Amino acid sequence: MDMEKKNLIAQWAFDCRPVLGRFHLWLVDVEESWSKGEPEKGFSFVPQGLEKAFIMALAVTALGTRLFGKYGEGKGKDKAQVNRIKKDADAMSAYALSEALWYLTRGLPENHAVMVSIGEGLMPKGGETPDMGANPLLGFGRVYARPQVARFLDRRVSWLINDPNFTWDDFYQHIRAANITLWGAAVDTLENTTRFAVGEPTGPLSVFHLFDQPLRISRPYEGYMGTLILPKKVVETAAFDSILINYHTPREIVFKAIRKTYPQIPPERIHVWTLGGQNRVQRIGTLWEQWRALGVHVCEDGYLLPWTGLRVFTDSGTYAPVFAVGVHKDKEGNDHL
Structure with a gap:
């Protein structure tokens, strides 16, 4: 040493x-x-x-x-x-x-x-x-x-x-x-x-x-939030077209911003990691269908991420997907988002 x-x-x-x-x-x-x-x-x-x-x-x-x-x-x-x-x-x-x-x-x-x-x-x-x-x-x-x-x-x-x-x-x-x-x-x-x-x-x-400052102070409560995490470049591309990207933005508009940012990546190599399972169909099932209608791959439970070798899980929420957001190359050199 x-x-x-x-x-x-x-x-x-x-x-x-x-x-x-x-x-x-x-x-x-x-x-x-x-x-x-x-x-x-x-x-x-x-x-x-x-x-x-x-x-x-x-x-x-x-x-x-x-x-x-x-x-x-x-x-x-x-x-x-x-x-x-x-x-x-x-x-x-x-x-x-x-x-x-x-x-x-x-x-x-x-x-x-x-x-x-x-x-x-x-x-x-x-x-x-x-x-x-x-x-x-x-x-x-x-x-x-x-x-x-x-x-x-x-x-x-x-x-x-x-x-x-x-x-x-x-x-x-x-x-x-x-x-x-x-x-x-x-x-x-x-x-x-x-x-x-x-x-x-x-x-x-x-x-x-x-x-560097205090946050909310209240009695006990529990809440659930929906988030849409994208590469910064996608959000900036949309902003140049005067489009605000947030969780409520229709996925078709988000998809167009993604394609404009990364024209080399076809829809089937755009992967959406989201919660899954039958008990969530009523809450967020419409979002899955919006993505699928655009030809995007909605990750199924156990899907192997081509660039990490790790398997996706959709049974519970976690911070883990945030670390996978971005452009990656598979073994053949193809870009994935």
């Missing part, structure tokens, strides 16, 4: 010592890779050391959940047993991330705090067992900061939720008057619990988004 590699490991171990120390972990090796370039001084508003600690917190959450979250134990079990295992996995992931956040935020700059505003943890979903009860969006605390800062924010979060006369503007002004910097987080400690519970090799993720 050369000196540069040793220094890289040492820097990560030093910056991540609160997380590694809490879970009694020894950092043996580190590999860094960047999807877009390589920034010289970090890639966000968070100090470089804290960036590494947040990344490590997610890595520890993923590892701990895989080892102790009953991965694959729901295979062949009935729905009630699978739901029980899913809740256990959720609890493990929520515990791991909560502990990691608590320890790493001891090193936040003065008067800074991280508040988990949106997320999932131990919250039961429709049709699942209600025995765990409903928690406020997450199975762990919302505010991570030094005690005096956390207590200050916790009181105001309570007022914001329970006092109709205390508004978001009041909340914001109180934070400004106290010179507190509040970072908002959106978390899913274990995305795709069903696939995790039955032992599928792809799908489960630990997700942590950090923003």
Whole structure:
């Protein structure tokens, strides 16, 4: 191992010592890779050391959940047993991330705090067992900061939720008057619990988004959103023709923008990865038919992506398709979108 590699490991171990120390972990090796370039001084508003600690917190959450979250134990079990295992996995992931956040935020700059505003943890979903009860969006605390800062924010979060006369503007002004910097987080400690519970090799993720401001604050709720993810070039091509592309744009118009952007790609090599299954026909079946009428390939469950060797799954929603969006070449050199 050369000196540069040793220094890289040492820097990560030093910056991540609160997380590694809490879970009694020894950092043996580190590999860094960047999807877009390589920034010289970090890639966000968070100090470089804290960036590494947040990344490590997610890595520890993923590892701990895989080892102790009953991965694959729901295979062949009935729905009630699978739901029980899913809740256990959720609890493990929520515990791991909560502990990691608590320890790493001891090193936040003065008067800074991280508040988990949106997320999932131990919250039961429709049709699942209600025995765990409903928690406020997450199975762990919302505010991570030094005690005096956390207590200050916790009181105001309570007022914001329970006092109709205390508004978001009041909340914001109180934070400004106290010179507190509040970072908002959106978390899913274990995305795709069903696939995790039955032992599928792809799908489960630990997700942590950090923003430089607080997000929505409310009582527990559950919602579902439809998204249309396209390459930036397609959206820009449509914009030049004064067309706004969003989820509600008729798919024929989206298709025309795709063909204008990538004229070399025929319809059959345009692949749409979307949720599938009989229970979703009523909700989004019309979208499938719009795409198929244009000659586009709507991916079936188990379809092998020609450029990755991974199989598509359509049984549950996930972040995974986002990472596949773009132009790819197959073994014959043909472009696919």
